[in-house]
Amino acid sequence: MTVEVMTNPLNQQVLIDGATRLYAIIGDPIAQVKSPGVFNPRFAAAGMNTVKIPVHVHPDRFEETVRGLMAIGNLDGMMVTVPYKARVIPLLDHVLPMAAKVGAVNAMRREKDGSWTGDMFDGRGLVRGLSERDIRLDGRRIMLIGAGGGGSAVAVAVADAGAAKLSIFDVDPAKAAALADRVAKAYPACRVSAGAPEIAGHDTLINATPIGMAPGDGFPAPLDGLTADMLVVDIIMKPEVTPLLAHARGLGCVALGGKVMLEGQAEEVARFFGIGGGA
Numbered sequence: 001m002t003v004e005v006m007t008n009p010l011n012q013q014v015l016i017d018g019a020t021r022l023y024a025i026i027g028d029p030i031a032q033v034k035s036p037g038v039f040n041p042r043f044a045a046a047g048m049n050t051v052k053i054p055v056h057v058h059p060d061r062f063e064e065t066v067r068g069l070m071a072i073g074n075l076d077g078m079m080v081t082v083p084y085k086a087r088v089i090p091l092l093d094h095v096l097p098m099a100a101k102v103g104a105v106n107a108m109r110r111e112k113d114g115s116w117t118g119d120m121f122d123g124r125g126l127v128r129g130l131s132e133r134d135i136r137l138d139g140r141r142i143m144l145i146g147a148g149g150g151g152s153a154v155a156v157a158v159a160d161a162g163a164a165k166l167s168i169f170d171v172d173p174a175k176a177a178a179l180a181d182r183v184a185k186a187y188p189a190c191r192v193s194a195g196a197p198e199i200a201g202h203d204t205l206i207n208a209t210p211i212g213m214a215p216g217d218g219f220p221a222p223l224d225g226l227t228a229d230m231l232v233v234d235i236i237m238k239p240e241v242t243p244l245l246a247h248a249r250g251l252g253c254v255a256l257g258g259k260v261m262l263e264g265q266a267e268e269v270a271r272f273f274g275i276g277g278g279a
Contacts, residue, residue: 015049016051017049019049020049020050020051020074021048021049021050021051021074021075021076022050022051022052022053022072022074022075022076023039023050023051023052023053023075023076023077023078023079023273024052024053024054024055024069024075024077024078024079025052025053025054025055025078025079025080025081026055026056026057026065026066026069026078026079026080026081026084027054027056027057027080027081027082027083027084028056028057028058028059028082028083028084029056029213030054030055030056030057030081031054031238032213032236032237032238033054033081033237033238034237034238034258034259034262035052035079035262035266036051036052036053036054038262038263038266039052039266039270039275040052042266042270042275043275046275048275050076050275052079055069057084059083062084062087063091066078066084066088066091067091070091070110070116075110076109076110076273077107077108077109077110077273078107078108079106079107079108079269080105080106080107080108080118081106082148082149082150082210083148083149083210084149085104085105085106085120085122085148085149085150085153086103086104086105086148086149088105088108088118089103089104089105089118091116092105092108092116092117092118093111093115093116093117094111094115094116094117094118095117095118095119096117096118096119096120098119098120098123098124098156099118099119099120101156101182101186102120102123102149102152102153102155102156103149103152103182104120104148104149104150104152104153105118105119105120105149106119106120106121106122106149106153107119107120107121107269107272107273109272109273109274119272120153121153121265121268121269121272122149122150122153122154122157122235122261122265123153123154123155123156123157123158123160124153124157124264124265124268125261125262125263125264125265125266125268125269126154126157126158126206126233126235126260126261126264126265127157127158127160127161127264128264128265128267128268129260129261129262129263129264129265130233130256130260130264131264132263132264133256133260135231135254136161136162137158137161137162137163137204138161138162138163138164139162139163139164140158140163140164140165140203140204140231141163141164141165141167141201141202141203141204142158142163142165142166142167142202142203142204142205142206143167143169143197143198143199143202143204143205143206144158144166144167144168144169144206144208145169145170145197145205145206145207145208145209145220145221146169146170146207146208146209146220147168147169147170147172147175147176147178147179147194147208148170148175148208148209150208150235151168151170151179151208151209152179153208154206154208154235155168155179155180155183155192156182156183156186158206159183159186159187159190159192160187162189162190163190164190164191165190165191165192165202166180166183166190166191166192166193167192167193167194167195167198167202168180168183168192168193168194168195169194169195169196169197169221170194173194176194176195177194179194180192180193180194197221197222198225199223199224199225199226199230200224200225201225202230203229203230203231204230204231204232204233205226205230205231205232205233205248206232206233206234206235207220207221207232207233207234207235207236207242207244208235210236212234212236212239212242212243212244212245213236213238213239213242217242217243218243219243219244219247220244223244223247226247226248226251226253227251227253228251228252228253229253230248230253230254231253231254231255231256232244232245232248232253232254232255232256233255233256233257233260233261234255234256234257234258235257235258235261236257236258237257237258237259237262238258240257240258240259241257242257245257
């Protein structure tokens with residue numbers, strides 16, 4: 001009999017056997033995701049017979065594929081990446097308050113009764129990741145590009161963290177306006193608006209779109225007004241240096257990629273999943 005072994009980034013061997021518990025991350029595309037490399041070492045360190053795997057879900061087979069995954073008896077949870085963070089909500093039994101406020105989910109777990117609960121950690125992960133680098137968002141004037149699932153999570157989280165001003169741009173103006181309205185109602189102390197991507201008058205630029213992920217991509221918006229004293233964040237995981245980040249670093253900006261959000265949300269998601277070490 002052959003025993004299958006997977007080596008994780010800490011050079012520890014994880015035994016895959018009939019008792020192994022599973023977590024998945026779903027998306028389209030999926031090659032860019034980094035979370036298996038974050039969680040599998042955590043599972044090993046906690047002595048858990050558990051692995052996390054990437055699963056490529058095609059848009060035209062989304063519902064049947066996800067329902068099939070949810071029916072797997074030893075699959076305990078999933079993370080959700082683009083473009084499914086909003087689309088997955090109707091498949092859940094329970095949506096927690098942050099996810100309901102954002103209108104998107106990026107983590108879902110199976111409860112003891114077999115039901116599924118979803119929550120959103122992208123925005124909270126970004127705020128935590130920046131805080132761990134001694135970067136606070138209270139009082140900042142933020143230009144946010146993208147009002148999809150990730151952008152919605154970021155918008156809610158930065159307003160919750162005390163941002164003084166939040167301007168939102170999306171190629172779909174109605175989507176940006178709807179997000180701005182939701183955030184403004186929830187956080188009246190933050191000046192929220194939707195409109196053109198005008199960087200002047202802001203001290204922080206956040207890209208929450210997939211633009212920059214594919215070879216040949218340019219910038220997610222015109223970068224007129226970007227100056228060396230601004231903070232730039234691109235939540236894309238791969239490539240680690242997007243065109244936006246390369247340009248910003250060339251100007252002398254503090255420019256951080258998706259790793260800061262991934263690291264920040266790891267503890268939050270671990271606690272949601274009940275994984276050892278989450279705090």
